């Protein structure tokens with residue numbers, strides 16, 4: 001059975017929701033960030049990166065949210081969580097998810113994880129000040145050019161919507177002005193109303 005290592009309010013929420021939307025049989029195991037469990041010897045054996053998500057599969061451990069989401073979509077095709085029959089559309093979905101992973105999420109990480117890039121307190125403060133601007137710019141691009149509507153890929157709900165919803169949980173905390181992102185906010189509300197999403201949010205609360 002699939003097993004997801006997660007921590008609440010993190011990017012692992014996307015993988016959790018995808019498993020639920022897919023109707024997969026899975027278990028979850030919480031990683032306690034307050035106790036720095038992600039860097040414990042035991043967890044580093046699961047994921048040497050010291051991060052969540054990590055999905056244990058029959059084939060081995062899978063990390064990196066875009067890869068985990070694509071794996072879930074491909075493993076449970078009946079759930080139609082990605083355009084699996086259209087090579088280009090699938091690549092577009094991957095492009096969207098890669099943008100969230102490599103640009104939007106990394107911009108967000110400068111708020112809490114500045115020590116990855118600098119050592120001076122003044123550098124951390126500077127990075128934090130930039131968060132509304134850098135995270136806001138990434139979301140502005142999604143709002144203007146990437147979210148086709150009603151769902152990210154157009155008419156069909158997909159892993160892209162799950163991932164965008166997960167990143168959009170951080171908007172208020174990152175100080176981004178919601179008034180500038182009406183489509184993203186409307187999208188977030190519609191994803192939040194899905195039964196699978198409600199169930200996962202309750203499970204992680």
Ligand SMILES: N[C@@H](CCC(=O)N[C@@H](CS)C(=O)NCC(=O)O)C(=O)O
Pocket residue numbers: 010011012038050051052053063064065066101105113
């Ligand atoms: N590129 C990875 C990023 C994973 C990642 O950074 N996860 C964060 C939570 S959102 C984490 O585990 N942070 C723990 C730490 O930095 O100690 C992905 O998309 O899965």
